Structure formats: structure tokens, C-alpha cells
Amino acid sequence: MKRVNIKDIAKELGTSIATVSRALNGKEGVSDELRKKIFEKAKELGYIANGLARGMKTSKTFTVGVLISDIRNPYFSEVISSMERVLYAKNYNLMICNVGENPEREKKYINLLVSKNVDGIIAAPTGDEKNLPLYKKLVRHGIKVVLFDRIIGDLQTDSVIVDNEAATYEAVKYLNRFGHRRIGAIYGIEKSYTGSERLKGFFEAVKDFKMECKDEWVKGGEFNEEKSYKCALEILSQKYRPTAIIAMNNFTTLGVMRAVKELKINVPDELSVMGFDDAEWMKVCSPTVTTMVQPTDVIGMTAATLLLDAVEGELVRKPQKVVLKASLIKRNSVGFVEK
Amino acid sequence: MKRVNIKDIAKELGTSIATVSRALNGKEGVSDELRKKIFEKAKELGYIANGLARGMKTSKTFTVGVLISDIRNPYFSEVISSMERVLYAKNYNLMICNVGENPEREKKYINLLVSKNVDGIIAAPTGDEKNLPLYKKLVRHGIKVVLFDRIIGDLQTDSVIVDNEAATYEAVKYLNRFGHRRIGAIYGIEKSYTGSERLKGFFEAVKDFKMECKDEWVKGGEFNEEKSYKCALEILSQKYRPTAIIAMNNFTTLGVMRAVKELKINVPDELSVMGFDDAEWMKVCSPTVTTMVQPTDVIGMTAATLLLDAVEGELVRKPQKVVLKASLIKRNSVGFVEK
């Protein structure tokens, strides 16, 4: 069945499409009486504006693309949920693009979003250098871009990140207070933005607090459970092992906890575990996990708000860089080191 | 900066836009030589087709709306991730719409999706009667609809669901094998499709296996952790209480586990817990949770495939109803009842 358009309304009312458009969009130049009639007729016919046609003319689509690595990661689903809340209020739709850590997908999705004339893109970029020009092109072409979680190169655009370096530094500092002198870590993707920053903070703290940290105690390579589990097994099977271990995202934390369980290591008596990110399971597993959490709702809200500002604001303003702090949630996986 | 369009390409090459369009879309009637030149020029100028204009003409947008209650629910994020995988392969985008259990949001989002001329909608409907006409209108207007997780009324459209009744029936049956004769339950939204089906299967099994089930042992009302936690506390604080309890989705399961932990009830020795849905935490908490899981990836894949079939298929076919089975994952929260 054909959709009703303003032409139909105009014809029914014996007026012109221009007038109908003006009336429906709340522009002046239409008498109150006629305007009312137009609204009534629109409702009666079940008129819904055609966003494509409107978008063509106004070059505004009320659509925002969101590039993330994996929607199944609670970190991302929480951030997105929070973005969705602010965008929904302004009648925007979100296009979710799972790019994994795959630059090819990132590229294809960006082009798809451009072809759909999205008003803006909120992205946690893979960080691959070869897609940097793509992002720059977006900015040049007037598609607003807000980066979150990770930033790349010298892209002149808004961004919302967490001070990852400080986060792991604080985590180590906290462990230090519990008397830990031997420390290990499970990291994620070394050369990713978050991965490297978190490692940096870790090593810095290790140095500052004069802890012992052997190469064999620091392993990783991927932000996933399986890899982290294996790395944790390796680290913890050593005869001489750390008294505390720090994981660098939610999946790695999960891997560590699984390894610990399998090796029947008592946490926190024999080993303290510091997690990263928060997840439901950390509240119910035994022991519950002490962890550095990122303020996912603030991240999402801020990113969405920045994008809306950029999209709806008339004037061009300087790129903003919002840096948020991670915070420590104290639960039961960290304890004093055994004498 | 202005986007390059086919007119620009045509002008540069001294040909007509019709020819450029034909060449780029792989239609015949363009000499190989000219076609090659057109492709080269398009690449050189960085041409990306304008989806709005294309959509106007072809009334195809390569966009699919997805209505769910909450992206933070791992059940939904897994299903969506799986949908995304199949839709991405065919160059479709997903518009995620978090509707909570709110019919108003559902209505607004559906209208938004219509205005954006999505090719189809995959929805887990709230089930509110007053939005049924909206869904019917979609179908009438040629927007393909695939329902999943829940179905509503007499809507003539494809659907993918799990046999929820059988799922809880099987769960109780399993508990019966462990000698449980007194059983309780934490349910979700009674009048929701999934909620009522699961309850139905539960009561049926309770009757069939001649179990004892007091009214005070069956509580619920919302599919969330807090409410379920409170209900579980109430049930388990009673002097005469069930030896097994069954939760009816992932959040309710989490609530039960928290209550159990707080009451220092030993699971499975003092109480067996049967969960529903799967989640990371169920694998790491103590004890790990035995649970009825829905095949999220199959659900997502099937729903997306059905939608693609409907959207891309020429001929109209009968609405399909795919019913999948939940399966039991045996872990450690269910044990033999104490003598």
C-alpha cells in the first residue's frame, strides 16, 4: 500500500504542498485555521514524513552511526545504552556497527554510514593507521565525529576517554597498600590505545613503588577471555609467582578468575586479583572482584551530547577532549599479602 | 565540502548521468571501455553513492530496525550480534531501538523507523495490545516484520521463538531427577509472552511430577535483578522452604544467586538453583550455575535470514514460525536433595 505524502494531504484539502509542508513544520505563513485542518488531515490519513526526501533537501537524517568492536562486551553495551538514551530524546536513531578489531570492517562500515548520510559518527576506532585518512575525510566532509574509548592520531575532533594510564597506576598503588611486592599482569592488545596506556600506567607504578615484576609475569595479547585464561595459567603455574595480578579489561579479568579457580588458588589469601571494567558476574563470583571501573554511563552520555552539540550547533567550535577518571570498586579479591 | 555525485563523474567524462548510473550498477548497455573509465573516475573522485537519493527511487534502504527491550541484557546483545553478522554480509545496517518494556517508546520508534524507510523490522515486541495495530500497519505497508523472543496476537508474519513452556518443564523435570519434591520459582513479567509461557511450563511440570509448590514459593513480577533478589530473599527466609528454586531469565537468576549468597545458603547442598539464559558470570561464580539456555546465535541468525528472505525474495510466502529448543547446561548449582 502506498504511503501517504504531503501531496495527498494538499490534494484532499485543496491547498498546495508548500503550505502543507510549512504547516507541518511549524513555520509561519499559514493561518491557524488552515494549519489545524492540515494537522487533522495528516493524522486522519496516518501521514508519516518521508525521511529520505526530507534528508535529501535538508541533508539531515537524524541518524548517528556507532562504531564499536563488539556489542557483546558489556562495556560497549552499557555505553551504547547510555548514548541511546540521550539520542532518543532528540529523535535520533543509532546505527550499530560491530567492527571487531578489523580495519576492513571499519572501512566498509564507515562508507556505508556515509552513503546513508548519517549526521554523525561516534566511534571507538580500531586504531589502524590506514583508516585514519577515512576519519579525516569524514571530518572534512562535515560529518561530525566523536571518538570514545580510544583516540587516534591527530584527528581534530571531539573525544571522550578515560585516563587509562592513571587507572592502572592507581590499581597498582592500591595493591601496594596491601603489601604486595611481586606483581603480574594480563594485558590486552599491546598496540591498541587502551592496551598500551594501561600497560604504561602499570609499569610506571611498578617502578615508582619499586615492585618486583618479571617478564614472565606479564602476558597477554588479546582482550578476550580464552587468551587471558591461558596467560594467567602460565603465570600462575610458575613456582615463583606474583602475589597479585592485575587484569586489564573485563574479559581478561574473567580469564584470570577462571584460571585461578582451575588452579584452586585461594583468592585473596594466596593471590590478590585486581580486575578492570565492571560486570554483573564480578558481584556474584567468589570472591567478588575488586576492580577499576570506567564510568560507562557518563562516557556514553558525554559522547552523545558532544555529537549532538556538534550536529545541532550552528557555529564550529574547537574540538573538545573529555578525560574521565576510572574509579576503584572495592570488593573481596584483594587482600593483604601473606607473611 | 560537497560530496561527489554521478553528475560530477558524468561531467568529467563528458557522458550522461544515466550511463554512469548504469555502469556503476553493473547494468548492461555500457561498453567495457567506458565502464572501466567510469569506475576509475569514481574511485579517483572518491565517489560514494547517496543512499537517500537511491532509496527514494528504489524504495530500498538496506537498513533494518531492531526493537528490543534492553541492549544491556546479554541475551539481546548476543542475538543482535548474530543478526549483525548475517546482515553485514549483505551490506545492511541495523538500527537499534531500546524500548524497555515501554509501549510508548515502541510506538515512537516504529514511527521513526517507518519515516526512515527501513526495509524491515526485527522486533521483540513489548506485547502491549495497543501497539498491535501498528505492527499490522507495517505489514500492510510492505515493511517486512520478523518477531523474535515474543510473539503477539494474530500478526501474519515470520517469527522465531523458543519453546519456553517446554524449557521450564524440562528444567523442573531435571530437578525431579535429583529428588526434589519441594520447588519454588522466581518469575518475570507474568503477562508477557515469555513470562507466562515459562510459568505455564513450570506449573505443568509441578503438577505432572506431583511436587509440592506453595504460593509463597513462587514470586516475581519483573525480569530484573533487584526485584528477583528481594523475592528470593522472601522465599528463602521462610522456615519451611523449597529444596530447589528455578529462575526464569538471566537477571532473575542473578538475583537468586545474590540472595543465596547473602543468606549463606549452601548451593547445591542446602538448595539447588536452576537458572535461565546463559551469561559469563554463571561460569565463574560459586557454584557455577546449571541453566536452561536459549540458542541466541541461532535465534539471531534465523531471524535475520528470515527477514532477508522476505525483503529480497520476489514472491510473497507464507509466514514462517520457527520454534527452537532451549537446552540444559549442567554445571554445579543443582544437586541431590539432602536426606
Next chain:
DNA sequence: AACTCTTTTCAAAACAATTCACATCCTTAT
């Protein structure tokens, strides 16, 4: 040279909205 046939190309008409520049109407002032 005139004709058919095939291949290649083009001009113009949609698609549904917005918007600019006019046109019309009515009132009021000169």
C-alpha cells in the same frame, strides 16, 4: 544509398520533501 539490427548513449521524468521568489487577497491609510 537505403534499409535493418544491434549496441551504446542520452534527456527527461519520477521519487517526496523543502524553500525561495512571487502572486493574490484583504485591510487600512492617504
Next chain:
DNA sequence: ATAAGGATGTGAATTGTTTTGAAAAGAGTT
């Protein structure tokens, strides 16, 4: 009576693409 001015309404252009019917060009046949 005429002019001015404000309010209200209209026609037509515009947005970028696809698509259709027709035209042009080239090749082969008579």
C-alpha cells in the same frame, strides 16, 4: 479611488539517483 502593506498561499526549483523511451551511431545487408 488608489496605494501600501501585511498575511497567506502558490509554482517551480532543488536534492541525487534510477529508469524509461527514444535517439544516435555503427555494422552489415540488399
